[in-house]
Each structure stands twice: as C-alpha cells, then as structure tokens.
Amino acid sequence: MIAGWGKLMSDFSDPNHRPLRVITFLAAHATEAFTLAEIARFLNLSKGSAHRVMTALTDAGFVSRHPRHKTFTLGMALVAVGQAALDRYPGVAIARREMARLNAELNVGFGATAIVNNEYLLLGREGTPRTYDGLALVGERRLVIPSIGIGQMAWRSPDEIDAYLDRGAAYLDPQIREHLLATMPAIRRRGFSMAAEGVGLHQLIKATVIAPGQSDEEVLSAAAITGAGEISASEFQMLDWDEAQGRGVNYVAAPVFSPDGDVCLEIVMSDLPEGLGRSEMERYAAKLVQAADLVTSEIRGRKPKPW
Template identity: 30%
Template sequence: MSSRPSPQTDRLLDLVDLLAARPVDGATLAEIARALGLSKTTIHPMVVALTRRGWLLRHPERHTYRLGPALVAAGRAAARGHAVIDAARPAVHRLAAMTGLTCLALVTGAFPGERDELLIGEIGAPPQPPANGASGAAGGMGPAYRHLRLGDRFPLQPPIGSVCVAWSDDPTTVEQWLDRLGSDRPSDALAQITPSLAGIRARGWSVEVDRHLRERLDLLAAELGEDQRGAEHAAALRRILSEVHRTFGLADALPASIEPGGTYRATTVSAPVFDARGEVVVVLAAICASDQHHAPVRTGAEVIDLGERVRAAAEALTALTRGRPPALWQG
C-alpha cells in the first residue's frame, strides 16, 4: 500500500532544498515563489511559520530568507542518531581524495509502504583535476554526478544493491531482490546471480559493469519500429537484441570474478559496512562513470585496486563503529 501524496509537504521540502542550494545569499519571497512555480500568496504563510520556528532567517535589509539555526540543531540531532553516517563522512571524503572519484555513503533502510531503498548520507567530491587535464589517482574523470544530493534515493533493483543481499542467510531475500526486475526478470535469474554473489562475498566488494550499450540498442529498435520504412531493420535488430539480452544478463552486469588482464567498463564499485548484528547498514560506493553515464575502460587490475581501496575503507568503518562481519563473510 503506497502512501498518499502531500502537496503541502512537497512544497516545504522543495523550499528547504532551494535554500540549501543558496546557503549564503538566500532568496526573496518572489524568488522562492518563482522557483517553486507558486504564487507569493501561497508561499508567504509557510515562510512566516518557518521563520517563527527558527527554521528560516530573514535579512532585515535585503528581505531574503535563508536556512535558520533550528535546522542546524535538527541536523546535529540526526547525526547523533546515526553514528555510522557521522563516522562515514570523513571516510567518504578520504576515499574520494584517494581515488579521484565521486564517492558516496549510502544508508540502507525502508519507507513504510515502499520498497527498500538506499539513501545518500554523504557525498565525497574528488579533488579538482589539474589544469593539464590529468586524471585522478585511480583514473578518475573529475567531479561526476553533480546532480546528486543528500537524501536522494536509489531503488534496490538488480544490479543495484548486490552488496546488501550477498551476505544474507535468508534465501527469500535474494528472490525478493530479483523480483524487483519485474517483467525483465530472466527465468534463470537466480542461477545467473548465484556465482556473482559468491564472488562478492569472496572479494568483499562488488563491481557493476556498464550496460549502457544494451539500453541504447533497445532505444534504437524502438525508434526504428516507429518508422514504417525501418520496420524490417527494427525486426532484425530485435532478433539480435533478444540474443544480446539472453547472453548479456545479470552475470555480466555483476561479474563473479575480475581478471587482472581483462578490461571492464565499471560504473560503480561498492563495499558494505556492517552493524553490531552483522547486517549491512551503510554502503560505500565509488562512482566510476560520468554525469553522462560514460564508463571509461579500466583494466581488471585497476578495478581490483579500486575495489580493495573501497573495501579497506568499509572494513575500517565497520571496526570503528563496533560492527562485525556476518557469518557468511569470506573476505
């Protein structure tokens, strides 16, 4: 049962997001109304109420609003309520500096009436690349995914979330994860993914491989099918695609093993942080692709090196927060 939408709540959240993006200058009532696509009459009562509660501050001369001290207190309370995220912040920034990649701390959790999701708890931006265009320490591409924000959510749909299910001793957990593929779930999905999950447990980290080519081929087939003149070509392309989809499945998106001499278009490398019960509470992830979802070719040795760096950071965070690996841990 999904929750019912709340327009007023959405407006409040949009307002906070807007002012969070302008922490110094803030915005006038007119600018807020224009950015949210609402009238000043609609926005004004909400702004006044938030200002009275200390969530917003109004500049006496410029008549601009910015986030207030009450939100600072709320943020500190949130940090104390999630000690692992508090500890993960410096770890994520160190990992970003070390790898030259955008790195994330993703919080595991669930929303009532919705599927489990991963929430961004911290974002570590890599150092700015040198003026000569040299890449980062691990072949990074400079700042990536600039559109990501704290609190953004990712659905746990394969291959995303493999590190969250790889150590589960409940067989239904993997089945429920695979069911999130819906009609795209292959009949042999469990057989495909079993070696991949075993490989993740053995390494202590997962790597997701770019499937962008498949997506582009699917789009091309659809575009050709809309043009009667391309119907014959579209039919031929669909036959090819059916073979591609059959041979390039979950096992290719989540390789069970990484050959040092091979090449891979890795998009994300992730490792789990465990709590005291041995359950995944945070996922550390290094984003290898760019904003345009372009994943550069890396050698297997480079992918392994990156995976070990992410794993070491996750293991250190598990130890720092007094977590423990689960019984199925093989790393």
C-alpha cells in the same frame, strides 16, 4: 504495483506530511533557493497549502526565507537536527573521513549511501563525478530496484532478496534474475559488489533517480522501459573482474555493518580510471573494503560471515 508502495505514496501525500516533503526536497537541493511558486509546482501543492507549510517551517527555523529575493532554503535550526543525527549515526562521519582519505590517495569518486524505506539515499560524497546520471548531491534518492542497492540487499534474508528481485519483474528476464541471484553469495564472499560500465546501466541509474514530486510508480515505469533494452548481465553485477576488460568498472561498493551485524551504510567507489588491469582493480577494491571494515570497527559493528 509493488506491495505497500501505494499506501506509502498515499500516506506521503497526506497534508500532515507536507512539511516532510518540503524538507526532503530542500535537503536534496541544499545549494539552491526556490520561490513559493516553484516549491508548489515541484511538490504538486496548491499555492495556499504551500504558503501555510512554508510559513510554519520558517517560523520554526527549519526553513529560511531570503528577505529580498523571497526565496526559500534550509534553515539554521536543521543544523542542530543534523548534528544530532550524526551523533546518533557516527558511521556517516567516519565514512566521510575515510572517503576523503581515499579520494586524496586514489583520485577517484566516493559516496556513502544507505537504504531507507525502499530508497537508496546519498549521505555523503567526495570527488567530482564525471557524469550526473546518478546521485550527485547529498540527500538525493534512487528507487531500490534491481540492481540498485544490490551490495546492501545481498546481506538480507533469502525472502528479502526474493522480494527485491521481484521488484524488477517488469524488466528482468529470467536469465538476468538468475544471474543476480547467483551474484548474492559472491558479493558476501568477496565483501563488495561491482558492475561493469555500459550505456544500459547508466540509463537505468538515471531512470531510478527520484525527482521532486515524482511517485515511486512513475520511477518504476521509467526503469522498466529503460531496462527493457540491452543491459548485459555484467552491467547489473559482475562475478569476475575479467568481465570489465575493454569496458571498465562503473562502481565498486563495500558495506559497513552495525553492532547487530546488519548493513547500516555502504561506501561506493566510482569514476575509476580507464584501462585498469586486474591487479590494479583488485588493489582499489581491497583499499575500499579495508576502509569499510575500519568504519565497521570504529562503530563497534560486527561483520557477519557469509551465509
């Protein structure tokens, strides 16, 4: 088990954290409504516990209960909380603006993501995804294990990078681990991460999505089983555009930096047209990096030099 994760899951199952679990669940399914029984089932709560939590959240306005259908959704009180969060993290709104602009220009999909407590969180999206293997709804999360979040992890300290690669010990063979370690300076030097299309990568992406009520250990086990198959090095991360020839590009991702020089979020470009030549792929990537750099500039961030 990954160090610290057992304690994390134990803490998260504490009764005092049940309201947080409910809000996180509803945020990941913001367009849907759920009955009390469904919430109890998805979050592994007793009906009595679920009733107490939902009553408290409804009274506070954080959850809304439909008067006729008796189903629950996010409440209006969270609008103020969300706006306050956007004021605190203006880069998210600016990234959404840039993603909308690029989506209109390039007609490809974009997502804004951030790593929060070992989870890869979708903060915003533009464009309709071709598949729903990965994150499609704002608020959905993936487990951060290789190579999920590699474009953000590449800017962490060497010790943090080693710990990140260690999380994939159950499914990364030594050659793939060395390949990923070699891609870290390449990601920092060129300013973005990129991966080739492949069935194995799609399976890994799907396996790492954290479903309601699912523990990190369960997700890691599923990813390990998936990763034990044939996933090529270029699906984990490409060193050169030529590796995408005949396969296509799964994603290109560029980081946004905070005033402290840390990665605060990432803009991910996906659903690229099939058959793009090298020059076109380089043009798409350059526009993505320019957009990410613009967000960094507007939040007075500092783009560090590759170390």
